[in-house]
Amino acid sequence: MSDLITQELAVRTIGLGKSYGKGDSIVHALKGVDFDARCGELLMIVGPSGCGKTTLLSVICGTLRCDSGTVTVFGEDLSQMRSGKLTAFRGKNVGFVFQQFNLIPTWSALENVSVPLLLNGSTQAQAEKAAAELLKEVGIGEKLRALPTQLSGGQQQRVAIARALVHEPRLLICDEPTAALDAASGRRVLELLKERACRPDRAVIVVTHDSRIFPFADRIAEMEDGRMKAVHGPGECQSLYV
Template identity: 45%
Template sequence: MATPAITAAGIDKFFGEGEARTQALRGVSLQAYFGEMLYIVGPSGSGKTTLLSVLSGILRPDSGSVAVEGTEIWKLGGDQLADFRLHKIGFVFQDYHLFPRLTTAENVAIPLILKRVSWSQAIASALKYLEVVGLKNRADLPPVKLSGGEQQRVAIARAITGQPDILIMDEPTASLDGDTGQAIVEFVKKNVLNDKRSILIVTHDSRIYQFATRVLKMEDGRLMAIEKGGPPV
């Protein structure tokens, strides 16, 4: 766990203007390492999702820097940043954002299609990842025919099918019952986490803390405490 995947320093982020201007992140600094599963926890409005967005190249900070594998991502241009996300980051959204008009396999194949892999190769690769998450027999079904847990696993398969170095999971257990949520995170830790990958999870769910390498607590836009693991920086 020695190599930092992400190094963030002094990140500030404001929303709104004038009297409505609020500071969502206040000088946040952290490092995320390869081979670790880093949780960012805290109450609603504490800035967890904003921090995750800044770290993953989705939301530009007002100040501070984010280096991913040594590259300052906020110095990249629009297309370079999109390429960075495509090749380095895998996303598991809170609401999954699966495409209901596509089959499960086609959903999983999307990152490869965006990488210009041929359709047939992308589907073949997607089937392999569906096998990893135990859903190969559901490949031809639309996601709406799957249970919540299955949809979450499809979202995970989609996030890892492009073999990203960093996996971002936003509230991965929010739409799942307790047992399914734990099973999913345990599955991720066993099957998705490896020495060349870093997983960042934003969650409220203390029942899954047991799977974390480190747990950082945010409050009011600041990293306030380490609930588990070593120091954040």
């Protein structure tokens, strides 16, 4: 790993604010989050349930607009981007593994994983070939034609991970990617993320409660109540919370 200090920024947020609802029922999910992720690193975000982790990821990947502050991804200011451009930018540059998988229920594993490639202009044959190879790599090559409901939680999670990786996005964002996996499958997924997504021009952000995977992190950012509390550098990740 080259010197992190000199690495290009993949993501920077400044003073990010986001609230849900209004009046008496307003929830301030993000209360001024300053945060960065650097090219070439795997950054983990940890923190108690409800502290704003999923909200932060959603703003970074552009599926949710912030109320205040700025979010910059590979030099592009998403807070200023029009919806059409934002959708195209996300489709090309961002892969997202959702906490709830979000697989299309009537489509097979192979079809689900082919989607990002089809959206980016691949033919069906090209997309299905790449999707099948990746599904084999995540250990479910024998389930290509299965529907999500015919797969276990851990298998669905691996389909979701393959779908996020298949178009080789520059920014990969994963919300609890190992929550449904046993220790060996979890390690395999992290090894795959490291190999596929941690390149000098790419970055991976992983939200997790799973201390078994902390040793794979280059840095760990701790959130608390809508704010960044601390960022732990290389060397501290191995021992943190384990």
